[in-house]
Amino acid sequence: MSASLSVVIPAYNEAARLGNTLTAVVNYLRQSWPDAELIVVDDGSTDNTASLAREVLNGSRGARASGGGLRTSVITYKSNLGKGRAVRLGLLAARGDVALFSDADLSTPITEAPKLVDPILSGQFDVTFGSRALDRKLIGVHQPWRREQGGRVFNLVVRLATGLPFWDTQCGFKAFRMSVCRPLVEAATVDRFGFDVELLYLAFRAGLRLKEVPVRWDHNEGSTVSLASDSFRMVSEVGLIRQQARRGVYDSAIRAVRERQQASS
Numbered sequence: 001m002s003a004s005l006s007v008v009i010p011a012y013n014e015a016a017r018l019g020n021t022l023t024a025v026v027n028y029l030r031q032s033w034p035d036a037e038l039i040v041v042d043d044g045s046t047d048n049t050a051s052l053a054r055e056v057l058n059g060s061r062g063a064r065a066s067g068g069g070l071r072t073s074v075i076t077y078k079s080n081l082g083k084g085r086a087v088r089l090g091l092l093a094a095r096g097d098v099a100l101f102s103d104a105d106l107s108t109p110i111t112e113a114p115k116l117v118d119p120i121l122s123g124q125f126d127v128t129f130g131s132r133a134l135d136r137k138l139i140g141v142h143q144p145w146r147r148e149q150g151g152r153v154f155n156l157v158v159r160l161a162t163g164l165p166f167w168d169t170q171c172g173f174k175a176f177r178m179s180v181c182r183p184l185v186e187a188a189t190v191d192r193f194g195f196d197v198e199l200l201y202l203a204f205r206a207g208l209r210l211k212e213v214p215v216r217w218d219h220n221e222g223s224t225v226s227l228a229s230d231s232f233r234m235v236s237e238v239g240l241i242r243q244q245a246r247r248g249v250y251d252s253a254i255r256a257v258r259e260r261q262q263a264s265s
Contacts, residue, residue: 005029005117006037006178007110008090008101010083015047021106022056026070028110035069041090044080084188084195091185094178097121103172105220112215116175119211126180126208129200130173131166135214143219150231161238162201166212169196173215180208180260187253189244193230194237201241202250206257
């Protein structure tokens with residue numbers, strides 16, 4: 001029997017803080033979603049991220065996952081393929097009806113999960129995603145001013161280039177109804193930081209029901225994102241998404257999702 005919820009945490013060189021993150025997530029799931037699934041995807045880390053994740057999930061650091069029905073796993077590989085690839089691998093490995101991915105730093109606390117998961121489980125939406133833009137009073141610790149303004153500019157570029165009517169596509173807290181979203185995850189190609197835009201764009205193009213949800217959020221130091229080089233790369237990836245859409249790269253996946261929707265209606 002599949003779990004009702006799968007939580008995916010992509011991680012790259014996160015050994016310094018992953019222990020606390022996994023302890024918090026496991027304790028929350030055991031209390032609130034005892035039959036859930038937790039998947040850590042180690043994206044080719046050069047530190048001991050993978051071994052630490054296994055240690056924590058095996059219970060040797062006080063976050064024993066063997067109680068109840070909680071299932072845990074660690075996916076690891078040698079090369080750093082990008083956060084987008086790590087998230088997609090985790091989503092495709094998920095067995096839950098709903099799969100939620102969260103950043104490894106828990107900038108959005110895992111306790112915010114019901115805001116995203118419940119609207120999907122109740123049948124109202126197919127994709128839900130956290131937003132820092134809809135209610136900025138929920139932001140505790142802000143990013144540095146330049147980074148925050150850069151994020152706003154990038155989101156404006158996204159809106160103009162893709163037609164997505166959302167105010168924050170980059171918050172690392174998103175949930176998917178996998179029964180309809182799986183073809184879109186399989187068709188996605190962006191491996192780096194523009195992957196969020198691609199997934200939301202595909203879901204929007206396929207006519208799925210999307211909801212942007214205000215969530216609590218705190219900036220955490222230790223980001224591996226370079227404001228200059230990675231911002232340029234993200235804009236380039238948005239351009240790539242548009243090019244691939246024009247070439248019909250996504251058409252078969254979008255068609256498959258629409259057929260699934262028609263079959264279930």
